[in-house]
Amino acid sequence: MSKLFPTYARYPFDIVSGHDCYLTDDQQNTYLDFTSGIGVCNLGYSNTAVQQSVATQLQKVWHTSNLYESQLQEQVADLLVGAADKLVFFCNSGTEANEAALKLARKATGKSAVLAFSDSFHGRTYGALSMTDNPAIQAGFGPLVPDISFAPYNDNAALPQITADLAAVILEVVQGEGGVNPASSAWLHSVAAKCQQKHVLLIIDEVQTGNGRTGQLFAYQHYGLQPDIVTTAKGLANGLPIGALIGNADLATAFAPGSHGTTFGGNKLAMAAAKAVLTQLTPEFLAQVQTKAAYLEQLLQTELAPLPQVSAITGLGLMQGIHLTIPVAPVVAALQQDHLLTLTAKHETLRLLPPLTISEEQLAHGVAIIKQVLTK
Numbered sequence: 348m349s350k351l352f353p354t355y356a357r358y359p360f361d362i363v364s365g366h367d368c369y370l371t372d373d374q375q376n377t378y379l380d381f382t383s384g385i386g387v388c389n390l391g392y393s394n395t396a397v398q399q400s401v402a403t404q405l406q407k408v409w410h411t412s413n414l415y416e417s418q419l420q421e422q423v424a425d426l427l428v429g430a431a432d433k434l435v436f437f438c439n440s441g442t443e444a445n446e447a448a449l450k451l452a453r454k455a456t457g458k459s460a461v462l463a464f465s466d467s468f469h470g471r472t473y474g475a476l477s478m479t480d481n482p483a484i485q486a487g488f489g490p491l492v493p494d495i496s497f498a499p500y501n502d503n504a505a506l507p508q509i510t511a512d513l514a515a516v517i518l519e520v521v522q523g524e525g526g527v528n529p530a531s532s533a534w535l536h537s538v539a540a541k542c543q544q545k546h547v548l549l550i551i552d553e554v555q556t557g558n559g560r561t562g563q564l565f566a567y568q569h570y571g572l573q574p575d576i577v578t579t580a581k582g583l584a585n586g587l588p589i590g591a592l593i594g595n596a597d598l599a600t601a602f603a604p605g606s607h608g609t610t611f612g613g614n615k616l617a618m619a620a621a622k623a624v625l626t627q628l629t630p631e632f633l634a635q636v637q638t639k640a641a642y643l644e645q646l647l648q649t650e651l652a653p654l655p656q657v658s659a660i661t662g663l664g665l666m667q668g669i670h671l672t673i674p675v676a677p678v679v680a681a682l683q684q685d686h687l688l689t690l691t692a693k694h695e696t697l698r699l700l701p702p703l704t705i706s707e708e709q710l711a712h713g714v715a716i717i718k719q720v721l722t723k
């Protein structure tokens with residue numbers, strides 16, 4: 348009998364080792380991985396630079412608190428923001444980064460209202476949960492944080508809801524958990540323009556889309572947007588717990604000493620991993636991700652889109668959703684039998700988040716398995 352709270356309906360195997368884009372379970376089955384641990388191990392499961400950076404730091408010291416200066420945090424912040432006039436706050440997860448964004452936006456503007464969007468997912472702590480449009484996830488946990496409302500995602504009907512009484516608007520450039528829904532460039536620009544016109548902060552949640560997933564460091568960079576606050580997590584430390592909030596430097600006074608904090612956030616092991624990750628996300632690496640993504644998109648269009656079980660394919664970069672006309676859970680289980688690990692998003696979307704280091708051959712192999720299972 349498991350001694351764990353049943354918060355997850357777990358698959359009946361335990362992953363015990365990983366190498367490159369492959370994972371092996373406790374029954375000696377090896378799987379090609381199209382999940383990256385839900386968009387986390389973007390550089391695969393045995394990235395030498397990350398391993399070495401963490402191992403070296405482990406020999407020195409792995410935790411000291413945030414009471415002291417941290418060259419490692421400064422270095423990772425530099426890698427994240429470059430020359431831009433921005434500041435970084437490190438925490439431990441995506442939901443914490445969004446929680447920090449909500450607090451920062453309220454305190455900096457002196458306003459409390461926040462607008463989020465239909466089918467959004469921002470996490471499970473109270474602030475982030477309150478900005479998540481999923482009744483099943485919110486059920487039973489009320490009352491939620493007040494003054495948070497929702498508008499239709501990727502729909503101009505949302506624009507009149509961006510009014511001057513808002514502290515912030517929060518959005519995902521591509522919704523992950525909500526069904527792999529990319530927003531159009533035109534809509535994103537309309538939202539950004541309306542936020543600027545009404546003096547409302549624009550928060551972009553790059554927890555899942557960030558750190559190279561879509562072929563840019565952050566997905567918003569595909570569209571030249573200029574968010575006031577960006578949150579990220581998942582792939583930033585390739586598997587060590589981390590979250591980060593990046594905000595305009597003029598927001599600094601709202602996060603003065605004593606205003607916000609964390610014991611573990613920015614710890615040295617996570618920072619050592621993040622430094623190694625960001626050092627590898629060079630323009631050349633990101634260009635390769637874009638090439639692989641174009642290859643995958645074409646493969647999905649030619650091999651899977653024509654199948655009657657497939658209603659649409661959506662996504663950006665190496666974040667792709669195959670929308671099915673049948674329930675997705677049995678498909679994921681059948682793919683596991685054929686040694687391919689995949690994810691779901693909502694009830695009918697097969698979500699693919701392969702490691703960014705995957706080869707075109709491995710992508711083709713995985714898509715061939717999906718085709719075989721869907722046509723069975």
Ligand SMILES: Cc1ncc(COP(=O)(O)O)c(C=O)c1O
Binds near residue numbers: 555
């Ligand atoms: C867009 C987005 N925001 C926030 C979160 C929450 O991140 P975490 O699970 O690290 O708290 C997720 C997790 O899936 C996410 O996809």
